[in-house]
Amino acid sequence: QLQLxxxxxxxxxxxxxxxxxxxxxxxxxxxxxxxxxxxxxxxxKGLEWIGSFYYTGRTYYNPSLKSRVTISxxxxxxxxxxxxxSVTAADTAVYYCATTFGDPSYFDSWGQGTLVTVSx
Amino acid sequence: xxxxxxxxxxxxxxxGDRVTITCRASxxxxxxLNWYQQKPGKAPKLLIYAASSLQSGVPSRFSGSGxxxxxxxxxxxxxxxxxxxxxxQQGYSNPFTFGPGTKVDIK
Numbered sequence: 001q002l003q004l005x006x007x008x009x010x011x012x013x014x015x016x017x018x019x020x021x022x023x024x025x026x027x028x029x030x031x032x033x034x035x036x037x038x039x040x041x042x043x044x045k046g047l048e049w050i051g052s053f054y055y056t057g058r059t060y061y062n063p064s065l066k067s068r069v070t071i072s073x074x075x076x077x078x079x080x081x082x083x084x085x086s087v088t089a090a091d092t093a094v095y096y097c098a099t100t101f102g103d104p105s106y107f108d109s110w111g112q113g114t115l116v117t118v119s120x
Numbered sequence: 121x122x123x124x125x126x127x128x129x130x131x132x133x134x135x136g137d138r139v140t141i142t143c144r145a146s147x148x149x150x151x152x153l154n155w156y157q158q159k160p161g162k163a164p165k166l167l168i169y170a171a172s173s174l175q176s177g178v179p180s181r182f183s184g185s186g187x188x189x190x191x192x193x194x195x196x197x198x199x200x201x202x203x204x205x206x207x208x209q210q211g212y213s214n215p216f217t218f219g220p221g222t223k224v225d226i227k
Contacts, residue, residue, distance in 0.1 A: 049218070
C-alpha cells in the first residue's frame with residue numbers, strides 16, 4: 001500500500017524559501033501510473049492545490065503560486081520536493097503531499113501533513 | 121479559476137439520518153468532481169471521484185451524483201464515524217479548486 005510522508009522545517013522566516021520533501025513507500029515515483037502533488041491548508045481554512053508533476057518531468061502549478069513554486073524529483077530515491085520562495089505569513093499552513101493512480105484530477109492517497117509556520 | 125461553492129456550510133444531524141450536501145461549480149465541469157472527508161487533525165480522504173464513482177474501501181452509504189455545474193453527496197444513513205467536514209473539488213481545469221467545506225456534526 002502506498003504511503004507518503006512529508007518532512008521539512010516547521011518554521012520558516014518571512015522572505016525565505018520553504019522546502020519540503022515527500023518520501024514515498026510502497027510505490028515508485030518513476031512509475032508511469034502515478035501523478036504526484038502538493039496541497040496546503042491554512043489553519044482553520046480550506047484546501048488549496050499547489051501543483052503536481054508526472055514522472056516524465058511535466059509539472060503544472062496553480063497560477064496564483066506559479067512564480068514562487070518549484071516541484072521536482074527529490075535528491076534521494078523515491079522522494080519529491082516542494083520549494084516555495086519569498087514566503088509570508090499567508091503561507092502558514094499544513095502542507096500535504098498526495099498522489100493519484102492514473103487519473104490526475106483527484107488525489108487518492110495523502111501524507112499526514114506537516115505544519116509550516118512563517119514567522120520571524 | 122473555477123469557483124466551487126457548497127451548501128450548507130454546516131449541518132447538525134442525528135445517527136441514521138439521510139444527509140445531502142450540494143456543490144456547485146461556476147462553470148460546467150462535466151463529471152470532474154470529487155468528494156473528500158476530513159476529520160480534525162487528519163488528511164482528507166477521497167470518498168467519491170468522477171462525480172459518482174465510489175473509491176475503494178469507502179462504505180456504500182456514501183454516494184455522489186450530478187454533472188455540469190450541480191453535484192450532490194449523499195450519506196444514506198449517518199454513522200458516528202461520518203461526523204467530519206466534507207469538501208468537493210473540481211479536477212476539470214488548472215487550478216484544481218475546492219469548495220469551502222460542509223461541517224457535519226451531531227444534533
